[in-house]
Amino acid sequence: MTLQREPRHRPVTLIWLDASEAILLGSEAPIGDGADPPGVRRVLSQVPPHHRATGRVHHDPRIRSGGGADPDDLVERRREHLIGVYLREVAGLVPPEGTVVIMGPGPVHGRLAAEVRAADARHHRSRRIEATPAGALTERQLRAFWRDLNGSAPERRLPANAAAR
16 A cells, blocks of 8 residues: 655745735745845835715716716726736736735735736646735734744744743
């Protein structure tokens, strides 16, 4: 009777993103601009935030607009274009092997998962890609979650006064 080999451990890349920033954590992630620790990469987007309308806006029905398209539609189309550019940039930074876990608020994390799946289909890759909703997380929380996904032991430090005992 022969035993099957255990599957090789696949590295995990953790991505937290919203429309303004993406944080990539992975063992082989390139080092940032010096401010980020090794394995962490931050990507800022150029996507303008949604602004809520304030007050009532009145348009004179006798005046026709000359442009045809509603200015709000133009702003929204521009925003959608910039989100697409931003998601393609982040998807380009994801390593080609290993498991990918994408987290974040709103629908943007799901769109990135679809972008990564489409890139994998184009390159005939097969890997696990998970997209889960999550609120704002600190970098320490993200690192702990990434270590848990990789099966690494958490960083343990003694309190400052423990050495005196």
